Amino acid sequence: MLYRLLSTLLLSIFLLAVPMAASAAGITNYPQLLTADYWTAKNPTGDKLILTSDGVTAFNTKVRNASRSVPSLLIYPGTVSGDALKTRIMNYQVLEDDLYLHGNKVSEHYKDILRKQTNVSAIPNRVNVRYAVTVRRTPVRNLPTGEGLYYYAGERNFDVLQETSLDPGESVIVLHESANKYFYYVQSVNYSGWVSKFNLGFTDRKTWLQYADPKEFLVVTGANVSLKTGAEQVVYQQGSRMLLDSEQAATYTVEAPTRATNGNLRKEKLLVPKTAQVHKGYLPYTANNIVRSALEFINMPYGWGGQKNSVDCSSLVFNAYRTVGVVLPRDADEQENTAGTKTLLQGLGDSAKTATIKELTPGACLYMDGHVVMYLGDINGVPYAIHSLGSCFVNGQRHVVMKVVVSDLSLQRLNGETFLAELNSAMEFK
Template identity: 35%
Template sequence: MLVLFGFGSTSSASIAIHDDRAAAGYWTERNPNGDALYLTQDEIISVNQAMREKTSSLTDLLSYPQTVDGAEVKELILSAQQDFRGEKEPGDHYDKGGMMISQEDYNAAQDNCNLEAVPASTAICYGVVTMRTDMRLLPTSKYYFDDKSFQHYDDLQGTALDPCEPLLVLHTSKDGAFAFAIGRYYKGWVSIGAIGFAERANWEKYVSPKNFLVVTDHKKKVHVGGTWDVLFQMGSIIPLKSAKMRNGAYQAIVPVEVNGHLSEARVAIKADNTVNPGYLPCTPNNFVRQSLKFLDDVYGWGGMEESVDCSSYVQDVYRSMGILIPRDADQQELAMNHSVSLEGLDKAARYQKAAEAPVGALFFKPGHVMLYLGKDDKGTPLAIHSISSYFTFPGGKAQKHYIRQVLISDFTFQNGKAVPTIDGMTSIGSCF
């Protein structure tokens, strides 16, 4: 039975598939070419460059200028506010305690952007994320929930950053608690306490390490110094001291913040199926295996709840193979190297295009993205995705189901306007 989160009732309706089609072997065993390369690593480097040229949401950190004009810094800060840019009032938002965000709180968050202190020319500082942390639209630790009793969607949450992620730091909030930063995939405010600042030469080894591990499980905790755990999600890269193993373990470098400065801990990470030395081969079967490692995980808006939303989910799968797609679904759709528009097609033609897509392709509809697994034994195309909700219409009345999980489904589930997903999809995109 499916619990309808936030509605206090249950229903037998569910779009999730839980039979043998929910196992990686179902898909890999039926694909005789499943281990053939889509792209070599050299080709992936070219693909990544092509995507960076298509969207400003991806940043080549190494080539970013070392000084930035103050007007540009202000524009970056304002554009990172997204829907809050230019808004004079907070709207109906609630904090963790269920109290409405006051005008005073909102004014303080906007004022904390410290725009008046942006100099005419800003020298870039270099930082490395030392713990999984949030990147926010405004420099405040207050949550902005639009429902005081259903607190899973913080409207100030941009994304979550993994440890070892390099950052360009452009500005500091008025209270000194947040840094405005540019990452590989996103721009926003990060807690100062989660950043270790470094000289550029040391920072560069996190941007482009010579030897590194890729986290290949959906999430992995690394024990540091026997005293605390550091959480990584799939696709995170962890620099290595060398390519050689010692006693069945890799000698990894984990960043640590000490009085604001970057320090490092040497950590032995066991050689097992949760990590890989370098990126995984870009193959159909690896798209299947990697995507199914998240199956049944909770939906995590903007990386909340130590999990993934629809776009961070497919981004994690792709980056485990070295393909660095944008963070948000609309930017992912724009950045695809190969795109098939579904505009103007009828249902039959849409299904035909879906069936022709390569395994691992991304299916887009407004506000959502799904990863294609292939056709099942009945010829039905199926996808896996991290989905928040869908609608049914018993008796003609719309009923919203907050399913909030990573699941496999077909394309018949409906949105709030009773449009089946197959009819609402805008394009099918891939990088191969």
């Protein structure tokens, strides 16, 4: 009897402690609030299917129709307009600003070298596309260089040329080659830019389609899964797919892409233990699965454009949703304006915004200028979200965070307004 009484008392104290601890404004470090179990337990309908697999396919078609950055690679034309490609590549706007390389201001001569490396004069009237597969985690660059450029001499986290990162096994359309022949301009599932030639394996369209539209595959559900391919450890980030060859009692055999010395694609069969954070096929599209996926990144470093083998705010969202097969645009502003159920928040007072947010399905995304957070649920009427956060402000002073956090929406921006006040819209992707 005493044991039961003590257990009940401890449980009551624990349940009371969570809201009290969470009521402190800003980023929470309360351990329980950093777990998926806490948030999924608060959502009794969280395991209800939002879309069937056919519904996901139909929704992805709506995304492609709404967002030019998300073309259908499966029906990508075999030739493209050279003039249109030149227009895409000659986006040199970033070079109009003062930039720094290794702490030194970049000269106009260096900028001209970067422009010339884009090799646009070699683009013909009609470009024949080629097919390749990424063989390792691959930075996608705004210009054909691997060197980082920054707005400040001492900055090292926000490389202005870093656009995004592709995972191993991603099919890309190769459109152009740099002047020094070390970079290719490619179109991926939701981004175009320059990638190192050493990260690609060229192949025929039939083999390429096995990776672009696999019939059987594993999807990574953890933040990262690492496989030893040849002599290197290759990182697959959440939502990436591994081409499934066969299944054994305790392992899967996958066909990992590697690059032969001649630049062509070569498959290597590797064993993946079933204890790894992978799932055969996509996860069912439920709110709880989206929340679980996002929380796999908790406390991981902020990774601008996918650097540090981590995520920034919009790739956290992109990764979580691709575990269920939903393919979103890469950038936050395009996610905000793609297909889905959009709820306008701009112009509402804080109380009205809070009431509106509490009616959203956990996993919904909240957008403000330059940032996105994922709604997890509320505690005592206070909405909480997970997001990859670079910094926030307290009384005008910048606080560097640089990691994935759970917080309420009382965090401040540079202008002194709270995240809640700055929200423009909410998106439910269904």
